[in-house]
Amino acid sequence: MGALHEGHLALVKKSKENSDFIVVSIFVNPKQFGENEDLDRYPRDLDGDSSKLEALGVDIIFYPQESDIYPKNYQTTVSLSKVTKGLCGDKREGHFDGVSTIVLKLFNIVSPDIAFFGLKDYQQFALINQMVKDLNLAIEITGVDIVRESDGLAMSSRNLNLSKAGRDNAKYINLVSKFVVNSFHNNLELYKQKDFVINFVSEELTSKGFIVDYIELRDKDTLELVSEVTKNSMIFIAAFMDNVRLIDNFSFKKRYL
Amino acid sequence: MGALHEGHLALVKKSKENSDFIVVSIFVNPKQFGENEDLDRYPRDLDGDSSKLEALGVDIIFYPQESDIYPKNYQTTVSLSKVTKGLCGDKREGHFDGVSTIVLKLFNIVSPDIAFFGLKDYQQFALINQMVKDLNLAIEITGVDIVRESDGLAMSSRNLNLSKAGRDNAKYINLVSKFVVNSFHNNLELYKQKDFVINFVSEELTSKGFIVDYIELRDKDTLELVSEVTKNSMIFIAAFMDNVRLIDNFSFKKRYL
Numbered sequence: 282m283g284a285l286h287e288g289h290l291a292l293v294k295k296s297k298e299n300s301d302f303i304v305v306s307i308f309v310n311p312k313q314f315g316e317n318e319d320l321d322r323y324p325r326d327l328d329g330d331s332s333k334l335e336a337l338g339v340d341i342i343f344y345p346q347e348s349d350i351y352p353k354n355y356q357t358t359v360s361l362s363k364v365t366k367g368l369c370g371d372k373r374e375g376h377f378d379g380v381s382t383i384v385l386k387l388f389n390i391v392s393p394d395i396a397f398f399g400l401k402d403y404q405q406f407a408l409i410n411q412m413v414k415d416l417n418l419a420i421e422i423t424g425v426d427i428v429r430e431s432d433g434l435a436m437s438s439r440n441l442n443l444s445k446a447g448r449d450n451a452k453y454i455n456l457v458s459k460f461v462v463n464s465f466h467n468n469l470e471l472y473k474q475k476d477f478v479i480n481f482v483s484e485e486l487t488s489k490g491f492i493v494d495y496i497e498l499r500d501k502d503t504l505e506l507v508s509e510v511t512k513n514s515m516i517f518i519a520a521f522m523d524n525v526r527l528i529d530n531f532s533f534k535k536r537y538l
Numbered sequence: 539m540g541a542l543h544e545g546h547l548a549l550v551k552k553s554k555e556n557s558d559f560i561v562v563s564i565f566v567n568p569k570q571f572g573e574n575e576d577l578d579r580y581p582r583d584l585d586g587d588s589s590k591l592e593a594l595g596v597d598i599i600f601y602p603q604e605s606d607i608y609p610k611n612y613q614t615t616v617s618l619s620k621v622t623k624g625l626c627g628d629k630r631e632g633h634f635d636g637v638s639t640i641v642l643k644l645f646n647i648v649s650p651d652i653a654f655f656g657l658k659d660y661q662q663f664a665l666i667n668q669m670v671k672d673l674n675l676a677i678e679i680t681g682v683d684i685v686r687e688s689d690g691l692a693m694s695s696r697n698l699n700l701s702k703a704g705r706d707n708a709k710y711i712n713l714v715s716k717f718v719v720n721s722f723h724n725n726l727e728l729y730k731q732k733d734f735v736i737n738f739v740s741e742e743l744t745s746k747g748f749i750v751d752y753i754e755l756r757d758k759d760t761l762e763l764v765s766e767v768t769k770n771s772m773i774f775i776a777a778f779m780d781n782v783r784l785i786d787n788f789s790f791k792k793r794y795l
Contacts, residue, residue: 352671354620354668355672356618356619356620356621356668356672357616357617357618357619357638357668357669357672357673358616358617358618358619359614359615359616360614360615360617361613361614361615362613362614362615363611363613364613381614385673386672386673386674389673389674389675389676390674411611411613411614412614414609415612415613415614415643416614416642416643416646417643417646417647418646419646
């Protein structure tokens, strides 16, 4: 969707290792924003984006207009029933239908052999994988690790909308999450208890000025809710700071440095 | 869906004129049958089908199993919102979602340059055209005219389920429809009136033992309901005979012989 930061550029760098021709799509897709969501506020910076992508040797920037993508009488939607339940799916009505539909269209237009998606939007990554499998698309999907600011905040175009104080407090998503993962690896029994972990993170974030949207513990592969924390668990967080919705996720697989 | 008759074979013959490599898919798609519909009764004849297709020089018969097409955890649906309203869309809940989804999957698996669809399933033809446009598929869709038995009944796998008497009466869909089209071309004012035409056809078919499902007059291009009959109109009919659902459609463009 543009307003490219180091997280996006990590996708491009990763694609350089695997591809000899690279297309980057930039399209702020109205169908994945809800009625009260931040479509108008979503940052746009085509000139800045172009410079960054050219510097990395991208071959084509595909920058369609809304009327190219959704012409008059447009009426098709691609929906997935299971992977879109829970997490952002329950909070953002129609969001994932908008994502799967636009991604299928971009796939059909660009016709890639390999496509790269950030793991910050982990549910989106799971969704795309399932769609590719279900619709028999001959495309390899590669996930790229979350890129973080120096204080640990996951990079996002939305971070630009934070106040100075909000931006400073935003780091606590990372700090609190890594603390609970490391406590789990320190064999502290409390941190194996799902409810304790969720309540602990919720209280910590609320005390830092967040309004929590959800905090969930799910299996990294199936995305099913877990009954107790294991190394296969992930913690998924969505929380508002300054009315800006931030999302992040952390694996319990290993201790963080 | 197999049980091939001359209507299907017309698609193959048409494709021979336009293609140098022909794939025919045969898959009785459970997702396009409703709960009370005739999935189990739908005729299947792979041996007979294979002979007919080989004789016509088809290169590949793609005959997948249900578990190939809908493996465990399958969860994706393609839906179109407008073209599926009215006609069979209102009568067969979920039918067209099943059709658009399987056709997209078959397109992705087979990867055709040109695909051929019969005009008997006219709403399906309109649906596929809209989906191809909406999802940016690089596939040319060609419609193939309805093939009829010598008495005018449109060929259909379901005709095999008719009783002898029902099969004989089934010809009246064709006879009555062509009569109203020809009466329109004879400049009989009554036959320009939508309500008169619908009531006339309905009463004629009912008197021959049909249970009418719908009779609608729509524009041939937009599929919108018409307020009066013109040369751009089509009459769409679905009616049960012996509990077998028969569909057909006729253009008002020109007089029938």
